[in-house]
Amino acid sequence: xxxxxxxxxxxxxxxxxxxxxxxxxxxxxxxxxxxxxxxxxxxxxxxxxxxxxxxxxxxxxxxxxxxxxxxxxxxxxxxxxxxxxxxxxxxxxxxxxxxxxxxxxxxxxxxxxxxxxxxxxxxxxxxxxxxxxxxxxxxxxxxxxxxxxxxxxxxxxxxxxxxxxxxxxxxxxxxxxxxxxxxxxxxxxxxxxxxxxxxxxxxxxxxxxxxxxxxxxxxxxxxxxxxxxxxxxxxxxxxxxxxxxxxxxxxxxxxxxxxxxxxxxxxxxxxxxxxxxxxxxx
Numbered sequence: 001x002x003x004x005x006x007x008x009x010x011x012x013x014x015x016x017x018x019x020x021x022x023x024x025x026x027x028x029x030x031x032x033x034x035x036x037x038x039x040x041x042x043x044x045x046x047x048x049x050x051x052x053x054x055x056x057x058x059x060x061x062x063x064x065x066x067x068x069x070x071x072x073x074x075x076x077x078x079x080x081x082x083x084x085x086x087x088x089x090x091x092x093x094x095x096x097x098x099x100x101x102x103x104x105x106x107x108x109x110x111x112x113x114x115x116x117x118x119x120x121x122x123x124x125x126x127x128x129x130x131x132x133x134x135x136x137x138x139x140x141x142x143x144x145x146x147x148x149x150x151x152x153x154x155x156x157x158x159x160x161x162x163x164x165x166x167x168x169x170x171x172x173x174x175x176x177x178x179x180x181x182x183x184x185x186x187x188x189x190x191x192x193x194x195x196x197x198x199x200x201x202x203x204x205x206x207x208x209x210x211x212x213x214x215x216x217x218x219x220x221x222x223x224x225x226x227x228x229x230x231x232x233x234x235x236x237x238x239x240x241x242x243x244x245x246x247x248x249x250x251x252x253x254x255x256x257x258x259x260x261x262x263x264x265x266x267x268x269x270x271x272x273x274x275x276x277x278x279x280x281x282x
Contacts, residue, residue: 013272013273013274018055021271023056023057025057025157025192025195026051026057026197026198027058027061027189027196027198028058028185028197028200028267029062029182029185029186029200029244030060030061030062030063030108030261031062031064031065032200032201032261033202033262034262035063035261037262040264042115043264044200044261044267045111045112045117048060048115048267049115049116049162051268051271052117052118052160053116056271059157059194060112060165061181062100062104062105063100064099064104064166067099067104068086068095068096068099072092077092077095082136085180086142086178087140088140088142090140092178093168093176093178094176096168097125097176100168101121101123101166105123105164109121109164112164117162118161119164120163121164122163122166125170126152129149129165130147130149130169130179130184131145131149131170131171131172132145132146132169132177133146141175141178142178142179143171143178143179145169145183145184148187148191153188154192165188167179167180182241182244183244185197186251187247189248189251189253189256190250190253194248195254197253197255198257199258200266200267201241202262203260204260205258205260206258206279208233217233218279218280219279219282220279221281221282222249222282225242225246242258255280257276258279259278266278
């Protein structure tokens with residue numbers, strides 16, 4: 001049990017960060033194990049509501065790969081991937097929209113509201129939020145972002161709501177595109193001129209030794225990334241996540257961090273403590 005003086009110390013440590021981030025926009029990319037494990041999911045929802053109650057303007061951007069794969073399996077469609085991206089034909093694009101903009105998005109909205117928040121679900125199709133174009137004909141309806149219309153997000157934040165965004169986009173011919181959630185979240189953070197972008201992952205952060213959590217790199221300068229890739233410290237699935245973080249920085253986001261979504265209340269640890277919860281990019 002935490003002693004009274006320890007509680008006071010925790011609150012004292014948090015106060016400068018509460019003041020620092022009050023009235024600023026925080027974009028959180030939500031996914032990985034924290035999205036599957038029900039206990040972790042509840043903690044994430046509680047953390048988001050807590051930050052909102054402290055005066056921060058939180059935008060939650062989510063994916064839902066496992067749910068999409070599960071639904072495709074149910075309807076007898078095989079999931080195919082090229083360089084980590086799901087090959088998406090017209091039928092798959094419809095299923096992606098149903099799962100992300102429907103089931104996953106509305107469940108998150110429901111849980112945020114149950115935790116005491118005021119959440120509103122959006123997809124990239126709403127209010128022309130995310131315009132996209134195909135990345136590669138081989139991938140079908142997998143999109144890259146052309147533009148982001150932030151008006152509806154800013155309107156909701158001004159009214160005290162928590163926008164919850166699923167990452168499907170559209171083109172002017174009425175086609176729907178599946179968009180990588182990390183990429184979309186970073187772009188949205190940049191377009192919103194967010195103060196901070198948090199990318200939740202299933203690892204502790206960037207490790208110098210992948211088998212040793214104690215080698216966590218707390219800070220990385222963008223100028224170091226090429227050499228870290230050459231050394232093999234950043235490789236595989238971490239490369240696109242790091243690229244998204246760099247994109248957010250280049251678009252003007254002040255603080256960008258990858259955190260371990262497997263840690264209970266990792267968002268609060270990152271936002272309100274001196275130690276933080278992952279790797280920050282500068």
